[in-house]
Amino acid sequence: MxxxxxxxxxxxxxxxxxxxxxxxxxxxxxxxxxxxxxxxxxxxxxxxxxxxxxxxxxxxxxxxxxxxxxxxxxxxxxxxxxxxxxxxxxxxxxMAMVFQDPMMTLNPVLRIDTQMIEAVTAHDPGISRRAARERCRDALGMVGIPSPDERLTAYPHQFSGGMRQRVTIAIAMLNQxxxxxxxxxxxxxxxxxxxxxxxxxxxxxxxxxxxxxxxxxxxxxxxxxxxxxxxxxxxxxxxxxxxxxxxxxxxxxxxxxxxxxxxxxxxxxxxxxxxxxxxxxxDRMPRGCRFRPRCPNAQPLCQEPVALREIGAGRQLRCNFPMPSQDTP
Ligand SMILES: Nc1ncnc2c1ncn2[C@@H]1O[C@H](COP(=O)(O)OP(=O)(O)OP(=O)(O)O)[C@@H](O)[C@H]1O
Ligand SMILES: [Mg+2]
The missing domain is CATH 3.40.50.300 (P-loop containing nucleotide triphosphate hydrolases)
Incomplete structure (x- = not known):
């Protein structure tokens, strides 16, 4: 590490x-x-x-x-x-997060341009309004929103669910x-x-x-x-x-x-x-391996804590009794 x-x-x-x-x-x-x-x-x-x-x-x-x-x-x-x-x-x-619900990111009462330009200027105070607007338009275009220039002036509710989520992805990517x-x-x-x-x-x-x-x-x-x-x-x-x-x-x-x-x-x-x-x-985790009560391979040893261990080729595993490495269908 x-x-x-x-x-x-x-x-x-x-x-x-x-x-x-x-x-x-x-x-x-x-x-x-x-x-x-x-x-x-x-x-x-x-x-x-x-x-x-x-x-x-x-x-x-x-x-x-x-x-x-x-x-x-x-x-x-x-x-x-x-x-x-x-x-x-x-x-x-x-760093940025995109949530399952786009309205966690978007403000319903503000136009998209207001919200996006604010996101740009918050981190780049010296940028001109025109340059900020262009960056927002380009970001919308990049996530597949057609006619991004026009869409910039819309409100969140004027987008479909899919398009609204694209807007939040564009916002996440705005400042690279x-x-x-x-x-x-x-x-x-x-x-x-x-x-x-x-x-x-x-x-x-x-x-x-x-x-x-x-x-x-x-x-x-x-x-x-x-x-x-x-x-x-x-x-x-x-x-x-x-x-x-x-x-x-x-x-x-x-x-x-x-x-x-x-x-x-x-x-x-x-x-x-x-x-x-x-x-x-x-608040009711089983002792040791937490999958133990549901596990077909569980043994008494699994009541002790199980550490993550290397099993080669960039792989790690937290299990005492793993599935076979060559799966026979
Ligand atoms: N505010 C909270 N107070 C108490 N426990 C919480 C709170 N938020 C999450 N938890 C608990 O933390 C655990 C992990 O929740 P988390 O939301 O990370 O799950 P998840 O993997 O994202 O599930 P999902 O696929 O449903 O989104 C759950 O047992 C949940 O009940
Ligand atoms: Mg979750």
Missing amino acids: GTAQNVLEVEQLETVFDTPRGPVAAVRDLSLTVGRGEIVGLVGESGSGKSVTGLSIMGLLDRPGRVAAGRILLGGEDLRAASAARLRQLRGNR PDLIIADEPTTALDVTIQAQILSEMQNLCRERGTALIWITHDLTVVAGLTDRIYVMYAGSVVEQGPVDDILDTPRHPYTHGLIGSIPSANIPGQRLYQIPGMTPPI
């Missing part, structure tokens, strides 16, 4: 929610790195801690949530030591940040529009060297889009590595189950696999 090439390095992040009965960890022992221009997927079921991880990195976590341990380095700068003012400066400039965290930005959209937006965003990030963390519960989405994935379960990474490797040969029983439940990965007509049971609530 600690190479200059990494845009983001997260080491052993722990994020807790303070409750009347004490702090409970929503994210634990989470380490991840994203290189320049790299596209990384953060995948897991609902409640696995994906959004909490993204918000922790961006410094956007609200009470009662707080980062309790770990390091978050953006271009080597320690974000946990940064002041609120410094974080505001970094957000929208060096080093890192964008996209938290399921396309799950509310129909499948064709999802695919379009994904591939456009992939191209833009590749061209500009922007690092992208794409958060999703849908493994089929990350298959075509990402370089590497981190699979999260109950607040921790259980498996990580190159996306094709993991999809071909998942080693963690949880990843294996997730892949088995994808329709396209199965023979038509065959019943889809469903992982038995449910994700435990964060």
Whole structure:
């Protein structure tokens, strides 16, 4: 760890929610790195801690949530030591987040140009109004919004859901940040529009060297889009590595189950696999491996804490009894 090439390095992040009965960890022992221009997927079921991880990195976590341990380095700068003012400066400039609901970003009563120009001038006070406007128009054009000059004067409600989400992506990219965290930005959209937006965003990030963390519960989405994935379960990474490797040969029983439940990965007509049971609530996590109560391979040893370990070729795994490395279909 600690190479200059990494845009983001997260080491052993722990994020807790303070409750009347004490702090409970929503994210634990989470380490991840994203290189320049790299596209990384953060995948897991609902409640696995994906959004909490993204918000922790961006410094956007609200009470009662707080980062309790770990390091978050953006271009080597320690974000946990940064002041609120410094974080505001970094957000929208060096790092940006795209939310599932575009109205988390957009103000419904302001025209798009007002909002976008403000986003430019906030980080570039010397820029002329005309240059700022041009940058906004170009950004809209870049994310596939037709007639961007006219659309600039529209209000958020005058855009379709897909177009509105494109506007927030354009805003995230306005100041050419080093890192964008996209938290399921396309799950509310129909499948064709999802695919379009994904591939456009992939191209833009590749061209500009922007690092992208794409958060999703849908493994089929990350298959075509990402370089590497981190699979999260109950607040921790259980498996990580190159996306094709993991999809071909998942080693963690949880990843294996997730892949088995994808329709396209199965023979038509065959019943889809469903992982038995449910994700435990964060205040009732099982001891040791948190997947243990649902795991077909679990043994008594799994009641002890399980560390993430290297299993070669850039892969890491948190499991005592993994699935075989050569899957026989
Ligand atoms: N404000 C909060 N107070 C208490 N617990 C919270 C709060 N926000 C999130 N949590 C808990 O933290 C855990 C992780 O939540 P998170 O929103 O990160 O999940 P997620 O993986 O993004 O799920 P989804 O796919 O549904 O968006 C969940 O168990 C959730 O209940
Ligand atoms: Mg979420």
